[in-house]
Every structure is written in structure tokens, then in C-alpha cells.
Amino acid sequence: xxxxxxxxxxxxxxxxxxxxxxxxxxxxxxxxxxxxxxxxxxxxxxxxxxxxxxxxxxxxxxxxxxxxxxxxxxxxxxxxxxxxxxxxxxxxxxxxxxxxxxxxxxxxxxxxxxxxxxxxxxxxxxxxxxxxxxxxxxxxxxxxxxxxxxxxxxxxxxxxxxxxxxxxxxxxxxxxxxxxxxxxxxxxxxxxxxxxxxxxxxxxxxxxxxxxxxxxxxxxxxxxxxxxxxxxxxxxxxxxxxxxxxxxxxxxxxxxxxxxxxxxxxxxxxxxxxxxxxxxxxxxxxxxxxxxxxxxxxxxxxxxxxxxxxxxxxxxxxxxxxxxxxxxxxxxxxxxxxxxxxxxxxxxxxxxxxxxxxxxxxxxxxxxxxxxxxxxxxxxxxxxxxxxxxxxxxxxxxxxxxxxxxxxxxxxxxxxxxxxxxxxxxxxxxxxxxxxxxx
Numbered sequence: 001x002x003x004x005x006x007x008x009x010x011x012x013x014x015x016x017x018x019x020x021x022x023x024x025x026x027x028x029x030x031x032x033x034x035x036x037x038x039x040x041x042x043x044x045x046x047x048x049x050x051x052x053x054x055x056x057x058x059x060x061x062x063x064x065x066x067x068x069x070x071x072x073x074x075x076x077x078x079x080x081x082x083x084x085x086x087x088x089x090x091x092x093x094x095x096x097x098x099x100x101x102x103x104x105x106x107x108x109x110x111x112x113x114x115x116x117x118x119x120x121x122x123x124x125x126x127x128x129x130x131x132x133x134x135x136x137x138x139x140x141x142x143x144x145x146x147x148x149x150x151x152x153x154x155x156x157x158x159x160x161x162x163x164x165x166x167x168x169x170x171x172x173x174x175x176x177x178x179x180x181x182x183x184x185x186x187x188x189x190x191x192x193x194x195x196x197x198x199x200x201x202x203x204x205x206x207x208x209x210x211x212x213x214x215x216x217x218x219x220x221x222x223x224x225x226x227x228x229x230x231x232x233x234x235x236x237x238x239x240x241x242x243x244x245x246x247x248x249x250x251x252x253x254x255x256x257x258x259x260x261x262x263x264x265x266x267x268x269x270x271x272x273x274x275x276x277x278x279x280x281x282x283x284x285x286x287x288x289x290x291x292x293x294x295x296x297x298x299x300x301x302x303x304x305x306x307x308x309x310x311x312x313x314x315x316x317x318x319x320x321x322x323x324x325x326x327x328x329x330x331x332x333x334x335x336x337x338x339x340x341x342x343x344x345x346x347x348x349x350x351x352x353x354x355x356x357x358x359x360x361x362x363x364x365x366x367x368x369x370x371x372x373x374x375x376x377x378x379x380x381x382x383x384x385x386x387x388x389x390x391x392x393x394x395x396x397x398x399x400x401x402x403x404x405x406x407x408x409x410x411x412x413x414x415x416x417x418x419x420x421x422x423x424x425x426x427x428x429x430x431x432x433x434x435x436x437x438x439x
């Protein structure tokens with residue numbers, strides 16, 4: 001249990017940190033990529049407005065550094081140039097940018113190529129890029145490391161032609177990819193370091209729970225063994241009193257009843273103690289589980305009738321299972337005993353039938369026991385398999401239970417690598433489902 005708790009803590013902490021780092025890395029690099037695309041589109045728009053000539057992008061007050069400062073009003077008017085309004089690009093970026101232009105006819109044929117502003121692309125390469133872009137529906141996008149923009153020239157004679165400007169974004173994309181790789185590596189190393197720290201300190205974090213659990217196991221083990229001795233003495237003395245006074249005595253019958261209850265409690269405590277210390281012995285064999293379940297149901301029919309209950313069994317025939325036969329008998333017995341004790345009685349004292357099903361689905365043996373009950377909420381269902389847990393309204397001392405049966409059944413099911421769960425299908429009944437995998 002403690003190992004599972006520690007493992008869950010490590011997994012939860014690691015997954016939470018992984019999600020946080022993932023969000024940070026993805027969001028930061030997404031913003032960087034969007035900024036890269038935004039700047040590339042701004043340069044492409046500026047080139048499109050100047051017919052591919054970057055000189056016009058230089059603000060007038062920057063064309064001659066030796067020119068005296070203009071009047072404030074002139075400088076204000078210049079800054080409102082439509083080419084620069086709302087933009088934050090440096091004028092120098094126009095001279096740093098590498099680009100080429102290709103004009104396509106309405107039929108998609110190349111009519112002109114301009115590669116004067118780039119050295120790494122010749123006319124043949126430019127035509128190849130243009131043919132790829134001609135088949136694309138979007139006006140903007142990436143072809144390799146080039147950002148392209150399709151525009152319609154203002155010249156009316158060429159109104160059916162399409163001009164495509166390709167901007168080289170190779171350096172920016174290389175920087176972005178390199179930054180992304182560095183961020184991922186740093187995040188991974190950070191995650192690895194934090195994971196190691198979590199593993200180291202998780203033992204200390206769960207230590208209080210571990211100590212409490214160990215004390216509980218020690219108490220259960222000691223209590224089980226210590227209670228057994230006085231019960232054995234009481235039982236022996238009771239036999240002597242029964243021979244002298246007679247077994248029909250009211251007080252003798254009461255002592256017998258309570259002694260049996262204490263004996264059952266002691267046996268449950270010792271069983272839990274063995275399971276906690278992994279001393280429970282299981283003999284794994286192939287056995288006819290259908291016959292075992294049917295025999296167990298038959299053995300509980302008398303008890304059910306004495307309490308005005310009816311067990312209705314739907315058992316698939318000829319099912320075989322590899323496991324511990326005695327444990328399976330005990331699991332079925334616990335579920336039936338639990339259903340008989342806590343079935344809700346009607347006004348006339350009768351109860352709805354207790355339904356037991358055994359079937360095979362998808363390489364799994366599925367056992368379900370369903371009985372009527374008082375209204376059970378989700379919070380109560382979550383605690384059904386806790387030790388010593390009893391629902392206040394139904395699991396009282398009159399029923400004779402101590403809240404250990406289902407916890408023992410859960411331990412045995414898990415020992416067979418199965419699962420057990422409790423549900424309330426219609427809020428008027430409780431359904432216990434056991435799923436046992438078939439090897």
C-alpha cells in the first residue's frame with residue numbers, strides 16, 4: 001500500500017511538472033514563431049508596396065545622416081507615412097533581407113524572375129519555387145525556409161498576372177529551431193533533476209503515513225493473537241457450563257452468540273495481518289469456478305431463507321479459472337454474506353432478490369452481487385472497501401458486521417491481479433463487481 005501511495009505521488013508530481021514545463025515551452029516558442037511570421041509578413045508587405053525595391057522603405061529623415069534635423073511638424077508627418085504606421089521594424093532590415101520575385105501568368109507559367117537580391121537561388125530554383133506556390137490556395141505561407149506572398153500588380157495590363165515574393169527566413173528559422181531544441185533539452189534536464197529530487201524526498205513525505213500504517217498493522221496482528229487466547233478459554237469454559245446448566249439457558253445462548261462473533265472478528269484480523277505481511281499462502285491451480293461459485297451459493301441459501309432473503313444465481317456453466325480456490329470461495333462468501341446482512345427490508349419484512357452473476361467477457365471472469373439497500377451516495381461508495389467502515393444507517397452492530405469483510409475481499413481480489421468496485425445503479429441497490437483476468 002505504501003509503495004503504491006509513493007508511486008502515485010511520484011507519478012502525479014512528475015506529470016504535473018511535465019505539463020507545466022510543456023505549457024511554458026510550447027507557449028513561449030509559439031509566441032516566438034508568431035513574432036517571426038509577423039515580422040516576415042511586414043517585410044513582405046513593405047516589398048509588395050514598393051514593387052520589390054527596399055530603398056523606399058528608408059524614412060526620409062534617415063536617408064542622409066548629415067542632413068540637419070527637420071522641424072518637429074515635418075518629422076511628425078514623416079512618422080505617419082502609411083508604410084511605417086504601426087510598424088516597429090528597423091529600416092536596416094530591408095537591406096539585410098534576402099528575397100526574390102517571380103511573376104506568373106494566369107495559366108501558371110513563369111513570365112519573369114528577379115533574383116538580384118539573393119545569391120543562393122538562381123532562376124531555375126526560383127521557377128521551381130513559383131510552380132510549387134502556384135498550386136497552393138493560400139496567399140501567404142512557407143515553402144521550405146522561404147516565406148511567400150502572392151500579390152496582384154497594380155498595372156492594369158498585367159491584371160491577370162500574379163507576382164510572388166519569396167523572403168528568405170532561413171536564419172530566423174534556424175535560430176527558432178535551435179532555441180526550441182535548447183528549451184526542450186533544458187526542460188528535460190530540469191524535469192530529470194526534479195524527478196530525482198521527488199524520488200529521494202518522496203520517502204520522507206510518505207513517512208508519516210507509512211508509520212501510521214505500520215502501527216495499524218502491528219495493532220491488528222497483536223489484537224488478533226491476544227484476543228484469540230481469552231476467546232479460546234471462554235469457549236472451553238462455556239462447554240463445561242453447557243454440560244452443567246444446559247445449552248438451552250438464555251445466558252448460555254447469548255454467550256455462544258457473542259463468542260462466535262468475536263471468533264469471526266479474530267479470524268478476520270489475523271487474515272488481514274497475514275495479508276499485510278505478505279504471509280498469506282495461495283495455491284494457484286486450474287479449477288471449475290462455475291462449480292465453486294454454485295456450491296458457495298447453495299451453502300448460503302439456508303442463511304438467506306432464515307432472514308427472508310432469496311439468492312437468485314445466474315452462473316455461466318463450464319467456466320474455468322486459474323487461482324486459489326479457497327480465496328475465490330471466501331470472496332463469494334463475503335459478498336453474499338454482505339448482501340444478506342445489508343439488504344433493505346420492505347414494510348412486510350421481505351426483501352428483493354439478491355442477484356449473483358458469473359460470466360466471461362473478453363478474457364475476464366466477471367462476478368457481480370447486487371442487493372437492495374438504503375440510498376448510498378458516491379462518498380459512501382468510495383469508502384466501501386476501507387477497513388472497519390460501515391454506512392451509519394445500515395452497517396450497524398445489529399447486522400453483526402465489523403466492516404472488515406469487503407476489505408479482505410479486496411485484498412484477495414488484488415492478490416489475483418483483479419479489480420473490485422462498488423456502484424449504486426439506481427440509488428436503491430448496491431452492486432459489487434469483481435473482475436478477474438484469465439491467464
